[in-house]
Amino acid sequence: MKITNVEMVISAVKPEQYPAGQLPEFALAGRSNVGKSSFINKMINRKNFARTSSKPGKTQTLNFYRINDALYFVDVPGYGFAKVSKTEREAWGKMIETYFTTREQLKAALLIVDLRHPPTKDDVMMYEFLKHYNIPTLVIATKADKIPRGKWQQHAKVAKETLRLIPDDELIIFSAETGQGKDEAWGALQKWI
Ligand SMILES: Nc1nc2c(ncn2[C@@H]2O[C@H](COP(=O)(O)OP(=O)(O)OP(=O)(O)O)[C@@H](O)[C@H]2O)c(=O)[nH]1
Ligand SMILES: [Mg+2]
Numbered sequence: 001m002k003i004t005n006v007e008m009v010i011s012a013v014k015p016e017q018y019p020a021g022q023l024p025e026f027a028l029a030g031r032s033n034v035g036k037s038s039f040i041n042k043m044i045n046r047k048n049f050a051r052t053s054s055k056p057g058k059t060q061t062l063n064f065y066r067i068n069d070a071l072y073f074v075d076v077p078g079y080g081f082a083k084v085s086k087t088e089r090e091a092w093g094k095m096i097e098t099y100f101t102t103r104e105q106l107k108a109a110l111l112i113v114d115l116r117h118p119p120t121k122d123d124v125m126m127y128e129f130l131k132h133y134n135i136p137t138l139v140i141a142t143k144a145d146k147i148p149r150g151k152w153q154q155h156a157k158v159a160k161e162t163l164r165l166i167p168d169d170e171l172i173i174f175s176a177e178t179g180q181g182k183d184e185a186w187g188a189l190q191k192w193i
Contacts, residue, residue: 005066024192100130
């Protein structure tokens, strides 16, 4: 996809703030610091458009990025960040649950996992949550640049097995560093755009 226009439309915490209109939406999900915002930046060829950080917990709200007036990427705060209070975790849960379970424009979730390690318990729970609500899911196994290419397929297999990936869902090996998997990811999104 040739990117001609990207716009940060709104940081939302509740449905009244979600953007109007019927453009398809793709929401990121994944552990804090796994590379969700970096995934968006690579997909749209921008360095730090979606703000990233080496410290977890950077993204705090639902950030709607409109791409080419054709779709939205919705950046979502990560889970599994130890340094948040119970109250904050509950607020996060409500915000995520409301968005994922009620948003009609949501076409698919992009579940970002770390290719280097098997998916965590939280990753498995997130995938089960998405499947419970029948939300089509594209798994992006990122940070591929951090392990040798020869290990990619074995790690991808472990990720699929750990998540118990259903045949309808695809897993793409990705790197926000090298751009590995970017064309494949755009290809996979085409069926909803
Ligand atoms: N080597 C490498 N580093 C990556 C990759 N993707 C992300 N990173 C690094 O991982 C760190 C976290 O990236 P973010 O994109 O901010 O992660 P996030 O999932 O948005 O984090 P939160 O907003 O805190 O939930 C940053 O230091 C990135 O540079 C990748 O594919 N390869
Ligand atoms: Mg982020």
